[in-house]
Amino acid sequence: MERTLVMVKPDGVQRGLVGPVISRLEARGLKLVGLKLVRISRELASRHYAVHQGKPFYEPLLAYITSSPVVVMVWEGSHAIAVVRNTMGVTRPDEAAPGTIRGDYALDVGRNIVHGSDGSETATFEIPLFFREDELIAWDRSVDPWILE
Ligand code: DAT
Ligand code: MG
Numbered sequence: 001m002e003r004t005l006v007m008v009k010p011d012g013v014q015r016g017l018v019g020p021v022i023s024r025l026e027a028r029g030l031k032l033v034g035l036k037l038v039r040i041s042r043e044l045a046s047r048h049y050a051v052h053q054g055k056p057f058y059e060p061l062l063a064y065i066t067s068s069p070v071v072v073m074v075w076e077g078s079h080a081i082a083v084v085r086n087t088m089g090v091t092r093p094d095e096a097a098p099g100t101i102r103g104d105y106a107l108d109v110g111r112n113i114v115h116g117s118d119g120s121e122t123a124t125f126e127i128p129l130f131f132r133e134d135e136l137i138a139w140d141r142s143v144d145p146w147i148l149e
Helices: 010-014 018-028 043-048 059-067 080-086 101-105 122-132
Strands: 002-009 031-038 070-077 113-115
Touching: 002 018, 002 080, 002 122, 010 018, 010 059, 010 070, 018 031, 018 070, 018 080, 018 101, 031 122, 043 122, 059 113, 070 080, 080 101, 080 113
Parallel strands: none
Antiparallel strands: 002 070, 002 113, 031 070
């Protein structure tokens, strides 16, 4: 079972797209194990996006992600990391397939609605940036046998 960090970015919250993002991940069968609304500090943003430091889009990226509240979530399920990435669509919305979140709701790379961890090491790094261990709830879902083989 994998866990992955998902964020509805400031544009997604401002545009009222928290619900559609959650609906798609719920409908897919993933299980929500953590959720909060956060105003990201510059310090937290620089840790979350440390791998992009020095790139031309780094400063605009930090300005954007700290500009307004975000919703951060942890979703759990088999292949959760890849499933979230596929559901989000590729980084550039103009290249994202219709049917994906970015392909359905976004146009510009700097306003691409959602974040999802891109691998298991990234998820292990990102989840504790936003959640203490006791904020993540392991819970039994009665429908699990109809989703997980
Ligand atoms: P993703 O969010 O799909 O994991 P990423 O980790 O490579 O993509 O980049 C993080 C964010 O930075 C991305 O969601 C939007 C922005 N970004 C990435 N590449 C960019 C580029 N070439 N120009 C402008 N913004 C970019
Ligand atoms: Mg990334």
